[in-house]
Amino acid sequence: MIKISIIGAGNVGINLFETLRKKKEVKIVSLFNRSLEKILSYKDKIFITNNIDEIKKSDIYIISTNDESIEKISNDLRGRDGMVVHTSGSTEMKILSIHKNFGVLYPLQTLTKDKLFDFKKIPICVEGNNDINDKKLEKLVKIIGSKYYQLDSEQRLALHVSAVFACNFTNYLFSVAYDICTENKMPFEILFPLIRETLEKIEINKPSKIQTGPAIRKDINTIKKHLNFIKSKNSKKIYSILTDGIIEKNGK
Amino acid sequence: MIKISIIGAGNVGINLFETLRKKKEVKIVSLFNRSLEKILSYKDKIFITNNIDEIKKSDIYIISTNDESIEKISNDLRGRDGMVVHTSGSTEMKILSIHKNFGVLYPLQTLTKDKLFDFKKIPICVEGNNDINDKKLEKLVKIIGSKYYQLDSEQRLALHVSAVFACNFTNYLFSVAYDICTENKMPFEILFPLIRETLEKIEINKPSKIQTGPAIRKDINTIKKHLNFIKSKNSKKIYSILTDGIIEKNGK
Structure with a gap:
């Protein structure tokens, strides 16, 4: 039975809590949050606290606060015996190195309010400060039910950057x-089949191999027409830079 | 029975040909291509030619050549009785206005080599020079089996621009x-769940409402870390401009 405390009842913390408390291999012994009010509704299920010193002795302490608080919480846990891990994509593991056993458990997910994660669909990227802790985290990922990837801190940062390009920027x-569809009185859904097709293709092809559009055809007339059409200064700039990027990448 | 000639055996032309020749409401009477060699394999199914004057009398002449050739082909068809349409997203309808009956039949699709379009999944955007021709084109779209949208030339150009943002640029x-994944020895597929989730979300939400990532959180530390990490000058520029775009759009 692995005893676990979860520190920080944000999106990741609550999702880990709800998933792990159903697993027979795990016992959640404390749920910490700075504001006790936010976790009051859990008090019948689990020991809750807003005092770090009250957190019960655990095999694994999972810090799932925002990035800025990780170091402080880690310092407050100084002297504890178990493994201390954080769940951040862009924070190095070594920030926790005042402990003997430490690591990272980073679920690569995107926030959906009021909907529990389906951890089966979420890759979890793991790093431990030694082989034994690597194995412990691997075991925990298996219990959670996610796909397991072992990545070092630099890879994790690279993955976070990739995710920004592939998801945050694409969403933008x-x-x-x-906006262009709406301004021109067209339903955005006209684009769905094309968007779905793009996604289906990159799941089986290298994206650069399936690039289409005016830029890769170096169709200067169409590019000019498009730039002429776009009113927003910012969108014009984005159009130009991405077009240049495609031409440069494929002109080599 | 609608008599149709297809002019230009590129991707769109061949897909229209293969789909329409199976429909009982339609008879394809000629398939034209500048290079006869490319369409020789069709000669047992259909009358083929590389001479515009040999194209048989039709109710609808579909010009599915590249954008640059549309005007010339249209001139070569001067004096013909049927409706002349082109299939281009970024070409105005009025380029065909030497004819009495003309229009546009624009399938919004993305090229997949050696795979026939599933027209059921492809929206076709239609514009006719009068109500009667609108109706004729609507009927043709129904026969093809696609979803029908009536758009004017400016909307069609707007749609083409939107598609470049939503598909060509996202693919880039x-x-x-x-590239970032590969350079850091990670499989690109780690990102698939996140990418799929992004797509599922925009099918039910306004994309700007579900924007996540460091830019919308104005998480300057992470943005700095990321920019510091990215080596490619071009990718750095893209990161900055899209980050600025997200901040600007949401700061208002």
Whole structure:
């Protein structure tokens, strides 16, 4: 039975809590949150606290606060015996190195309010400060039910950057497309089949191999027409830079 | 029985040909291509030619050549009785106005080599020079089996621009993410669940409402870390401009 405390009842913390408390291999012994009010509704299920010193002795302490608080919480846990891990994509593991046993448990997910994660669909990227802790985290990921990836801190940062390009920025481009459709009285859904097709293709092809559009055809007339059409200064700039990027990448 | 000639045996032309020749409401009477060689394999199914004057009398002439050739082909068809339509997203309808009956039949799709379009999944955007021709084109879209949208030339151009943002540029961002993953010895597929989730969300939400990531949180530390990590000058520029775009759009 692995005893676990969860520190920080944000999105990741609560999802880990709800998933792990149903697993027979695990016992959640404390749920910490700075504001006790936010976790009051859990008090019948689990020991809750807003005092770090009250957190019960655990095999694993999972710090799932925002990035800025990780170091302080880690310091407050100084002298504890179990493994201390954080769940951040862009924070190095070594921030926890005042402990003997430490690591990272980073679920690569995107926030959906009021909907529990389906951890089966979420990859969890793991790093431990030694082989034994690697194995412990691997075991925990298996219990959670996610796909396991072992990554070091630099890889994790790289993954976070990739995710920003592949998801945050693409979503922003969808929002630009949405605005153009709406301003021109067209339903955004006209684009769904094309968007779905793009996604289906990159799941079986290297994205650069399936690039289409005016930029890769170096269709200067169409590019000019498009730039002429776009009113927003910012969207014009984005259009130009991404077009240049495609031409440069494929001109080599 | 609608008599149709298809002019230009590129991707769109061949897919229209293969789909329409199976429909009982339609008879394809000629398939034209500048290079006869490319369509020789069709000669047992259909009358083929590389001479515009040999194209048989039709109710609808579909010009599915590249954008640059549309005007010339249209001139070569001068004096013909039927409706002349082109299939281009970024070409105005009025380029065909030397004819009495003309219009546009624009399938919004993305090229997949050696795979026939599933027209059921492809929206077709239609514009006719009068109500009667609108109706004729609507009927043709129904026969093809696609979803029908009536758009004017400016809307069609707007749609084409939107599609570039939502598909060509997102695919390019996927290729940037792919490169970062590969350079850091991670499989690109780690990102698939996140990418799929992003797509599922925009099918039911306005994309700007579900924007996540460091930019919308104005998480300057993470943004700095990421920019510091990215080596490619071009990717750095893209990161900055899209980050600024997200901050600007949501700061208002």
